[in-house]
Amino acid sequence: xxMEKSLHTSLQNNELYLHYQPQVNQDFQIIGAEALLRWxxxxxxxxxxxxxxxxAEETGLILPIGRWVLEQACFQLSRWEKEGLCPENFRxxxxxxxxxxxxxxxxDSLNEVIQQTGANPDLLELELTxxxxxxxxxxxxEKMEAIRAMGIALSIDDFGTGYSSLKYLKKMPISQLKIxxxxxxxxxxxxNDKAITETIIAMANHMKLQTIAEGVEDADVMExxxxxxxxxxxxxxxxxxxxxxNYTELLKVQK
Ligand code: G
Ligand code: G
Ligand code: MN
Ligand code: NA
Numbered sequence: 057x058x059m060e061k062s063l064h065t066s067l068q069n070n071e072l073y074l075h076y077q078p079q080v081n082q083d084f085q086i087i088g089a090e091a092l093l094r095w096x097x098x099x100x101x102x103x104x105x106x107x108x109x110x111x112a113e114e115t116g117l118i119l120p121i122g123r124w125v126l127e128q129a130c131f132q133l134s135r136w137e138k139e140g141l142c143p144e145n146f147r148x149x150x151x152x153x154x155x156x157x158x159x160x161x162x163x164d165s166l167n168e169v170i171q172q173t174g175a176n177p178d179l180l181e182l183e184l185t186x187x188x189x190x191x192x193x194x195x196x197x198e199k200m201e202a203i204r205a206m207g208i209a210l211s212i213d214d215f216g217t218g219y220s221s222l223k224y225l226k227k228m229p230i231s232q233l234k235i236x237x238x239x240x241x242x243x244x245x246x247x248n249d250k251a252i253t254e255t256i257i258a259m260a261n262h263m264k265l266q267t268i269a270e271g272v273e274d275a276d277v278m279e280x281x282x283x284x285x286x287x288x289x290x291x292x293x294x295x296x297x298x299x300x301x302n303y304t305e306l307l308k309v310q311k
Contacts, residue, residue, distance in 0.1 A: 062097060063108055063117055067124055071096050074128050075297035078306060079149070079268060079290045082282055086310055088147040090183070090290060091129040092297045093121070113155050122156040123165060130175035132300060137176055141307040149181040149211060154188035163202050170206070177207035183234065184210060186218025197227055204229045211268075216256060226263075233260050235286070237271020243280055250280075257285045 066072050072095055079088040095103045112118040133148045156162060170177055182203065188196060200210055211232040212220065216239060235256055239249045253269075260267045269281050272291030281289065295306070 059103075059108070060111060060115055060117075063095075063111060063115070063121075066095055066097075067120060069098070071098065072121065072124065073300075074125065074132075075299060076132075076148075076303035077290055077297035078295045078303070079147075079288060080294050081289075082278075082287050084294070086143060086306060087145060087288065088149060088181070089303060090149040090297075091125065091132075091151070093125055093151075109153070113153050116155070118153050118155050119159060122153060123169070126150055126152075126166070126169045127173060130169050130173035130180065133176070133179055134174045136304070136307060137179065141304065141311065142179060143307075143310065146179055147181045147209060148179060149183050151183045151213065154185060154191070157184060157188050157196075157199065158191060163199060166203065166206070166208070180207075181209040181211050181232070183213040185213050186215070186220040193224060193227075197229075200229050216252060222259075230265060232266040232268060235267060235269045237291070240269050240271040240277060240281075240291070241273075243277050253281075253286075254284050257281075261285055 072093060075092045075094050076089040077092060078086050079090065081087050093105055093109070095105070095108055097103050109118070112121050129148055129150045133142075136142050136146075136148075159165075169175070170180075203210060209231040210229065211234050212225075212230055213234050214236040215233040217236045233256060235253060239253050239256075242249050243253055244250075257267050266288065267286045268288040268290060269277075269286050270290045272278055272281070272289045272293050274293050278289055278293060281287075298306070
């Protein structure tokens with residue numbers, strides 16, 4: 057309960073901030089980033105997101121917090137583009153929780169943030185989890201189409217760990233599947249993980265969906281993914297999530 061109370065005031069007290077983890081192609085060029093929320097608690101220090109995000113979802117605080125994340129990320133995206141730092145086909149990915157997506161105001165809120173920040177929607181991507189794919193199919197697809205019509209891309213996060221039905225996937229205006237790191241960790245040694253990863257990539261390629269592998273921690277895994285037909289990567293092998301200053305520096309170095 058104390059945690060809930062302090063999460064409630066974390067926004068006003070400027071305790072939340074974003075880190076950015078690079079996403080790269082097979083030439084190690086930065087093609088994007090995932091924005092990842094961080095909380096520096098005044099007494100408890102750093103609180104990991106897998107502790108406070110579920111709490112934010114349960115309490116509904118994910119609505120104001122998620123809005124703030126979207127604003128921050130879009131402001132930053134707008135700055136990077138103005139400074140000419142975004143490489144071609146750059147995308148900034150923002151995590152959206154099911155509760156946020158399903159809220160009646162989500163599309164309006166997204167439009168407001170785009171207007172307010174001057175972010176280019178063509179450079180923005182939303183990461184959705186499979187949990188929302190099981191709620192009302194019709195309204196989910198309608199919302200997804202409205203988002204796509206704005207130019208924003210949609211990616212399915214942690215793909216393969218949730219309840220996704222392939223029937224739903226077929227009908228959804230998705231641009232990318234993000235292969236969950238639990239399949240990537242033992243890709244070279246676990247034949248089941250390899251089979252699953254290979255199948256996801258093959259299916260995505262047939263459906264003209266992009267794939268990105270997360271949790272890539274070494275060169276051998278990257279090489280195996282390339283053999284399987286996945287050319288976009290995120291993971292500690294390339295970079296941990298870093299501060300906005302450090303990420304901006306990486307973009308400058310690449311120019
Ligand atoms: O960085 P990592 O420990 O960084 O993040 C843990 C989990 O927290 C990730 O799986 C991610 O889905 C979730 N997460 C991180 N930032 C956000 C955010 O801004 N919004 C939501 N809804 N989830 C986030
Ligand atoms: O939203 P999502 O679950 O995709 O968030 C990505 C999570 O994965 C974050 O917690 C991030 O810190 C973490 N992460 C990113 N790269 C790696 C990696 O190479 N290995 C591991 N174990 N975790 C990673
Ligand atoms: Mn994610
Ligand atoms: Na994930």
